[in-house]
Amino acid sequence: MIHALKAARSKMLPRLAVLVVAIAGLGLASCDDNGGDPRRQIGANPVLPELQQYLMPPIRIAKVAGWGKDETPTAAQGLQIHALATGFEHPRSVYVLPNGDVLVVESNGPKAPISRPKDIITGWVQQFAGAKAKDANRITLLRDTKGDGVPELRTVFLDHLNSPFGVALVGHDLYVANTDAIVRYPYQDGQTSITAAGTKLTDLPGGPIDHHWTKSLLASPDGSKLYVGVGSNSNIGENGIGAEYERAAIWEVDRASGAHRIFASGIRNPTGLQWEPETGKLWAIANERDEIGPDLVPDYLTSVRDGGFYGWPYSYYGQHLDPRIMPQRPDLVATAIAPDYALSSHVAPLGVAMYTGTDLPANYRGGAFVGEHGSWDRTPLNGYKVVFVPFSGGRPSGPAQDVVTGFLDENNHAHGRPVGLAIDRSGGLLIADDVGNTVWRVSSLKPGSPPKPAS
Amino acid sequence: MKHATITEATFIGDASLRSTAKPRGRPLHRILVSFSAAYFAGALVTDLVYWQTPDVLWERFSIWLVAAGLIMAGLATIAYVIDLAGGRQIDRPSWPRVVGYAFAVLLSLINAFVHSRDGYTAVVPTGLMLSGLVVVVLLLTAWVGMALANRPRVGG
Numbered sequence: 001m002i003h004a005l006k007a008a009r010s011k012m013l014p015r016l017a018v019l020v021v022a023i024a025g026l027g028l029a030s031c032d033d034n035g036g037d038p039r040r041q042i043g044a045n046p047v048l049p050e051l052q053q054y055l056m057p058p059i060r061i062a063k064v065a066g067w068g069k070d071e072t073p074t075a076a077q078g079l080q081i082h083a084l085a086t087g088f089e090h091p092r093s094v095y096v097l098p099n100g101d102v103l104v105v106e107s108n109g110p111k112a113p114i115s116r117p118k119d120i121i122t123g124w125v126q127q128f129a130g131a132k133a134k135d136a137n138r139i140t141l142l143r144d145t146k147g148d149g150v151p152e153l154r155t156v157f158l159d160h161l162n163s164p165f166g167v168a169l170v171g172h173d174l175y176v177a178n179t180d181a182i183v184r185y186p187y188q189d190g191q192t193s194i195t196a197a198g199t200k201l202t203d204l205p206g207g208p209i210d211h212h213w214t215k216s217l218l219a220s221p222d223g224s225k226l227y228v229g230v231g232s233n234s235n236i237g238e239n240g241i242g243a244e245y246e247r248a249a250i251w252e253v254d255r256a257s258g259a260h261r262i263f264a265s266g267i268r269n270p271t272g273l274q275w276e277p278e279t280g281k282l283w284a285i286a287n288e289r290d291e292i293g294p295d296l297v298p299d300y301l302t303s304v305r306d307g308g309f310y311g312w313p314y315s316y317y318g319q320h321l322d323p324r325i326m327p328q329r330p331d332l333v334a335t336a337i338a339p340d341y342a343l344s345s346h347v348a349p350l351g352v353a354m355y356t357g358t359d360l361p362a363n364y365r366g367g368a369f370v371g372e373h374g375s376w377d378r379t380p381l382n383g384y385k386v387v388f389v390p391f392s393g394g395r396p397s398g399p400a401q402d403v404v405t406g407f408l409d410e411n412n413h414a415h416g417r418p419v420g421l422a423i424d425r426s427g428g429l430l431i432a433d434d435v436g437n438t439v440w441r442v443s444s445l446k447p448g449s450p451p452k453p454a455s
Numbered sequence: 456m457k458h459a460t461i462t463e464a465t466f467i468g469d470a471s472l473r474s475t476a477k478p479r480g481r482p483l484h485r486i487l488v489s490f491s492a493a494y495f496a497g498a499l500v501t502d503l504v505y506w507q508t509p510d511v512l513w514e515r516f517s518i519w520l521v522a523a524g525l526i527m528a529g530l531a532t533i534a535y536v537i538d539l540a541g542g543r544q545i546d547r548p549s550w551p552r553v554v555g556y557a558f559a560v561l562l563s564l565i566n567a568f569v570h571s572r573d574g575y576t577a578v579v580p581t582g583l584m585l586s587g588l589v590v591v592v593l594l595l596t597a598w599v600g601m602a603l604a605n606r607p608r609v610g611g
Binding site: 053054055056057115116117118234235236237238239240290291313322323324325326327 | 509510511512514515518519522565567568569571572573574575576577579
């Protein structure tokens with residue numbers, strides 16, 4: 001009996017030991033692999049490495065430092081930047097009204113439920129990164145009548161919203177995309193505050209999970225339709241495919257009836273929508289999936305085809321399969337469209353603005369500014385800047401250029417993080433900064449006209 | 456001998472008999488170890504159901520079961536240390552059992568990380584294999600433990 005037992009042990013234990021060392025080695029081996037040069041993943045044909053799976057998903061976030069007095073991000077040559085206004089509470093997006101008034105949407109996501117032990121850890125990490133900062137759930141109005149970049153008026157435009165993000169004005173109807181509904185408010189030209197109760201146009205997929213809560217919004221040029229970017233309810237379907245109903249999609253909402261249809265699907269988190277000025281086509285920025293490597297999957301900027309399927313969750317960049325989703329859908333994967341332009345991995349594009357103004361140098365005309373909020377699961381950090389993608393003939397025509405940098409310092413501390421973008425009436429680029437709690441304005445560097453500091 | 460014991464028992468109350476013979480009841484750490492083993496075994500069952508369905512609810516059961524098992528294992532370790540430090544008379548450590556259990560807990564810790572992945576590969580195939588392996592290790596450990604406890608003692 002003892003002999004048999006000893007024999008069994010002597011056979012079993014070394015094998016188990018080998019197995020455990022192998023498994024542990026697997027985890028450790030993946031701990032120190034850094035991402036490659038992001039430039040290899042910018043443009044139409046990004047280099048896509050093999051996917052990896054982790055024991056310990058890499059988490060690397062920038063510690064929040066905030067802006068010191070007179071500190072600003074750094075604008076590219078020929079441009080200048082200054083704070084249009086400071087002291088916001090988590091400003092996520094900016095919108096410019098026809099009279100030049102700037103709306104600043106101060107918002108944060110709803111409280112995430114705890115489904116798994118991991119969610120406790122994630123919540124803690126996000127807190128550290130400043131993502132759980134107090135939010136106001138309101139829209140603040142800034143008015144700069146003189147056009148000198150110093151607003152004379154600052155009022156609470158709309159209050160008591162529910163995690164708002166997108167804003168669109170059609171005629172005298174102002175639409176706010178809360179996380180769970182599009183709400184219409186009456187707006188009169190020059191109005192500085194809306195107290196009227198809103199009218200719900202349509203529900204949007206909201207809680208209780210509401211993983212990607214931002215709802216981007218864009219009105220069609222004729223004003224008959226609203227396009228809504230609705231993010232997925234998970235990283236890669238881990239909350240069940242039922243939770244993804246009508247998510248990871250761009251909705252087309254009929255403005256008259258509130259009825260909607262899915263305009264395009266398989267876009268994990270379409271956080272910004274714009275009309276390309278030359279062709280009039282719909283373009284979107286999107287945040288791709290996490291936890292399969294520092295260089296997977298590149299976030300992107302793409303034209304959006306009516307009825308198009310862009311892969312999520314089954315595949316990425318066309319037919320690259322994701323093994324984390326079951327059952328798989330080869331029928332859908334076969335139709336998956338590869339996006340037009342990769343922005344590199346985990347940069348988290350959260351704002352896009354096609355430049356139709358004239359203030360900035362001519363090379364910026366017709367191209368797309370993209371606000372890259374910055375990575376949290378990649379080493380080295382990626383994003384944390386505003387880039388410009390040049391366009392020609394309605395298509396991206398070159399590598400992305402850094403326009404505003406300096407959100408990260410040399411110690412990788414985040415003074416701010418860029419989010420939503422907009423072009424103001426005089427052609428300046430506005431940037432919401434939800435960690436620095438500032439709205440920045442980028443304009444042409446004109447000799448002899450130093451910008452006044454914001455009050 | 457047997458007769459003598461019975462005689463003794465008739466004169467001494469139950470409580471004092473036990474206190475002179477061995478510690479009252481099972482040591483706490485043994486109970487906690489049993490709890491953790493049951494949680495780990497439960498995770499194998501929910502993993503198997505997930506593999507067959509695959510409904511995310513079962514994957515969530517699995518990760519909470521693995522996590523609860525790890526917490527119980529942690530508490531068991533604390534209880535064991537307290538028992539040792541308190542000079543309480545507990546069984547002399549039986550190394551095959553300690554090593555076997557520690558190995559199962561280590562595997563479960565790795566399993567918790569695997570189960571914290573997003574989507575199907577949180578379970579299939581690595582998580583499911585680890586859950587199965589943990590149960591095998593626990594069964595072997597229990598078997599070895601029993602075999603050792605029952606072996607005739609040499610030299611009393």
